[in-house]
Amino acid sequence: MAENAKPERISEAEHAVMEVLWQDSPLTAQDVAERVDPDRAWTAATVKTLLGRLLTKRAVAHEVDGRRYLYRPAVAREEYVAGESRRLIDRLFGGKLTPLVAHLAERDEISAADxxxxxxLLKALKQ
Incomplete structure (x- = not known):
């Protein structure tokens, strides 16, 4: 399903649309509008605008189905998360994971369960 070309970075609003499509696709713009978080109170027109931006960024693809378009992700969620995680660590922590964990720990943002x-995870990685 994922294409080789990496999409441009996506906004928080576009990410909400992607989450819907990662859960189920292909979907029409109306389907997406009905499934996006109701607290956003987005109209179908807003979702169509976001889908248009995502098409331009090559994050989604579409196919014609009669008089409507069906949208699907052009990048797998796992690939997107990996890229965003790497960019965050590179940009804020010099490409190193340890300072990120230390930063969270210093602010008591890591629970005992975490x-x-x-x-x-570390034990499994060592084996």
Whole structure:
């Protein structure tokens, strides 16, 4: 499903549309509008605008189905998350993960459950 070309960075609003499409696709613009978080109170026109931007950025693709367009992600969620995570770590922490974890720990933003999960992950990675 994912294409080789990487899309441009997407906005927070565009990301909300992508989350809907990653959960289920292909969908029409109306389908997306009905599934996006209702607190956003977006109209179908707003969703169509966002889909248009995502098409331009090559984050979604579409196909014609009669008189409507069906939209689908052009990039897998895992690929997007990996790219965004790498950009965050590169930009804010010099490409190193340890300063990010230290930053969170210094602000008490890592729970005991988080620490247990990290320890389990590290143990698995060592094996």
């Amino acid at each position: 620490i247990a999960e990290i320890e389990a």
